[in-house]
Amino acid sequence: MLAGRRRLVLALPATLMVACGFELRRDSELKIQRIALVGFQGDSPMLAELRRQIGRSQARIVEDLQQAELILESRFDRRDKTVVASTSAGQVREWQLRLRFDFLLRTPGGELLLPRTELRLTREMNYTETAALAKEQEEAALYRAMQSDAVAQVMRHLAAVKLPS
Secondary structure (H helix, E strand, O other): OHHHHHHHHHHHHHHHHHHOOOOOOOOOOOOOOEEEEEOOOOOOHHHHHHHHHHHOOOOEEOOOHHHOOEEEEEEEEEEEEEEEEEOOOOOEEEEEEEEEEEEEEEOOOOOEEEEEEEEEEEEEEEOOHHHHHHHHHHHHHHHHHHHHHHHHHHHHHHHHOOOOO
16 A cells, blocks of 8 residues: 555656646757858867767758758857955865857848847856966866857757848
């Protein structure tokens, strides 16, 4: 009897989640078949991540702008960090990491589908010289996380775009 009640109590939350329509977030489904990526620096980590994410969809990346249905144009792509706090001796105690990515979406004919969109992501990171190597790895991980967030936002914009007929 006790085992039956325990199963019922454990099954109840799962049943309620299914009943409320809960569903794990899926990748954005792109309505386009061919996209061109322009304006990026050759070694841009953002470009590499966008290529990877678009490659997971049915869309393919084309080099010829006239073959593309949509052009994602990078206007600004930069990472930087500034000192937020330091000691009286000038030792850094906290950094602010920033990722800035500006882009627009247009057709090969030049019609603007999404005006210049600015993505600004920041993270705070404390710092100590005694753990410099670990903090360097933490910084890289924070930049990767910000980049993943930014690419997810771009993918949602790409999924929502409506091409002219």
